Amino acid sequence: MTLIKPFRALRPVPERAGEILAPPYDVLSSAEARERVKGKPWSFLHVSKAEIDLAPAIDPYSPAVYAKAAENLQRMIGAGLLRRDDKPCYYVYRLTWRGHVETGFAAAASVAAYAENRIRKHEFTTIAKEDDRVRQIEAVNAQTGPVMLAYPTAPEVDAMLARAAAGAPAVDVTADDRVRHQLWIVTDDATIAALTRAVDALPALYIADGHHRSAAAERIAKSRGGDSHNYFLAVLLPQNEMTILDYNRVLRDLNGRSPDALLAEIGQRYSIAPSDQPVRPASAGEVGMVLGGRWYRLTLRPELLKKAGHDPVARLPVTLLARYIIEPIFNVTDPRRDKRIDFVGGGRGLSELERLVASGQMAVAFALYPTQMSDLMAVADAGAIMPPKSTWFEPKLADGMVSHVLD
Numbered sequence: 001m002t003l004i005k006p007f008r009a010l011r012p013v014p015e016r017a018g019e020i021l022a023p024p025y026d027v028l029s030s031a032e033a034r035e036r037v038k039g040k041p042w043s044f045l046h047v048s049k050a051e052i053d054l055a056p057a058i059d060p061y062s063p064a065v066y067a068k069a070a071e072n073l074q075r076m077i078g079a080g081l082l083r084r085d086d087k088p089c090y091y092v093y094r095l096t097w098r099g100h101v102e103t104g105f106a107a108a109a110s111v112a113a114y115a116e117n118r119i120r121k122h123e124f125t126t127i128a129k130e131d132d133r134v135r136q137i138e139a140v141n142a143q144t145g146p147v148m149l150a151y152p153t154a155p156e157v158d159a160m161l162a163r164a165a166a167g168a169p170a171v172d173v174t175a176d177d178r179v180r181h182q183l184w185i186v187t188d189d190a191t192i193a194a195l196t197r198a199v200d201a202l203p204a205l206y207i208a209d210g211h212h213r214s215a216a217a218e219r220i221a222k223s224r225g226g227d228s229h230n231y232f233l234a235v236l237l238p239q240n241e242m243t244i245l246d247y248n249r250v251l252r253d254l255n256g257r258s259p260d261a262l263l264a265e266i267g268q269r270y271s272i273a274p275s276d277q278p279v280r281p282a283s284a285g286e287v288g289m290v291l292g293g294r295w296y297r298l299t300l301r302p303e304l305l306k307k308a309g310h311d312p313v314a315r316l317p318v319t320l321l322a323r324y325i326i327e328p329i330f331n332v333t334d335p336r337r338d339k340r341i342d343f344v345g346g347g348r349g350l351s352e353l354e355r356l357v358a359s360g361q362m363a364v365a366f367a368l369y370p371t372q373m374s375d376l377m378a379v380a381d382a383g384a385i386m387p388p389k390s391t392w393f394e395p396k397l398a399d400g401m402v403s404h405v406l407d
Helices: 014-020 030-036 063-078 111-115 127-140 155-164 189-200 211-224 259-266 302-307 317-330 350-358 373-381
Strands: 009-012 082-084 090-097 100-110 147-151 171-174 180-186 205-209 231-238 247-251 270-275 286-291 294-300 341-345 364-368 403-405
Touching (some): 014 171, 063 082, 063 127, 100 147, 100 155, 100 189, 111 211, 111 231, 127 211, 147 211, 147 373, 155 189, 205 211, 231 403, 247 317, 247 350, 259 270, 259 317, 286 350, 317 364, 341 350, 350 364
Antiparallel strands (some): 009 403, 090 100, 090 180, 100 231, 147 205, 171 180, 247 341, 286 294, 286 364
16 A cells, blocks of 8 residues: 555646636635636636535535536536546645745545554544535545645655756646646656655655545545545645644633733733734744734743643643633633634734724634644644644645546
8 A cells, every 4th residue: 555646637728727726615605705706617616616606595515516516527627628637647736825835746645544544634524524525526526625735854755846846837827815826747657656655655644634525535435445536635745844824713702801800810821911013922822812902912821831741732822722711711612613712814814803803893812823733743643633723724725726536
């Protein structure tokens, strides 16, 4: 068993890629997707979020949505916008965002390796979301959304990818969000074999984003069998190049407290310093807080920080905030279901936290230090699970760049 293998990608013809590439299905609401596709009849959102082509009131999990996705994919293939490569290849995929560059490659990743924990996870999945991905994959007979995998430091792999990306890319598109997506096709058999061997020599791969897609692939492999069903679409990126942004918390009320009472209670656990500027935490024990139109820098007392020890979950910024503020003061113990708490990805900036509090939509906001890739890998290596909404990766991989057809 190899961790990865090359595959025959279904991908856009280069001259039409700009019309096709789309954000991942799970970063846009249905309403946002409807707006995004105006004037874009070939956007891959017509496949990944096909409810946008049906009545606005439709349940996005309706069978009609999956049937529409299949119809739209076949329409794109029939129109010659998507073509499948004749031979199995790897695909160097480079993302450039705000001057930051990440270079990885697309491959088919082993479901067996996932089951045996050589491809490691760090999140729980929900059955409803797994079911959605299973139905989508079954309907279109392809995996169209890649799982983002991190690989540990591997200079040999990095060097091979750099050589493969030395020439002109097959695809070079800058999306609406100013992320540049480039793709090179690796057809050389010697390079393909060398990449496969180099990845197999790694101790593990780590799911960064795509836990529901990988879980759905495992379910389909068990039900259908067949070689292509035993692999799932993935993009492997070097962990030292990947970017995790802060994933911040906002609460709708102060749980019966006045602002002064809240500050006094937080002050039992944190030192509090008012700030004239937005506070971006510099370490796991620091938190920025917006309350009553003002920023504060909260610093967890050293003796409490020490209690986390070397436990990879206990020392996470999101865990520390939950343990010392969110749970004891706001009585939010189930952030997945409690409607009093919400989450703001770091891509929206600290100004979004200010806006939500100033508008009255939220009573208080907390800015967190980002989870580090080393923390994610430590949690996965320990077989542990992160709290919900611990990581927000930027930039995002595009849907539609490569798809893995299930033969």
